[in-house]
Amino acid sequence: MSYTSVRSRQLDATFAALADPTRRAILARLASGGATVNDLAKPFKMSQPAISKHLKVLENAGLISKGLDKQRRPRRIEAAPLKVANEWIERYRQFWEVRYDNLDSLLEEMLIETKVKATRKEKKK
């Protein structure tokens, strides 16, 4: 498989894993430190099998890994796939920044206009 297709499959798996609020919340929880399946199941009011299913998706995407402790198997976050996803999205940064640059100039124009009007009113008095 070529480098491009490996990277493309990685992106498929990463974005699919991130397209779910529970899985995003699990990552947010793991960002504050490793946790066992039990630890993770608690705040979500979900059964262990339901959480395990989400963990499997995150694990297959390489977004989490299992710790060495065979009893507890704490999960921890793995950021490499997020870095790749970030690089992909960053290519489009120009599109949202141009838009916000335009908004900035518009706001500036409106501000100048308001000031001009205020000055005129002041002079009329």
Add this chain to the structure above:
Amino acid sequence: MSYTSVRSRQLDATFAALADPTRRAILARLASGGATVNDLAKPFKMSQPAISKHLKVLENAGLISKGLDKQRRPRRIEAAPLKVANEWIERYRQFWEVRYDNLDSLLEEMLIETKVKATRKEKKK
């Protein structure tokens, strides 16, 4: 619906839309300018209905919009959802940067070690 859940649904839709190589390729194509369904179908060797299905997913996620020309309806990229997705991923930047910082220090240590060894060898001569 709360602001958080609207934002969460937006992220679900954005990440799900990005989890497909054809849809990412369509966005890449639209980044270089607007294009009609016909224009988009050509390079992908896909039928128009197949492309239209992908366009619908991108459109529902707000990642593309239709131009005003009623005959051609050219699609163009809409970057706002990408900005939101970028902001979500950026929260985890520390995780991949720490890792690469560690790698940097490791490489530096190895370089110093190599230099020390080389100096020792030089002295022995």
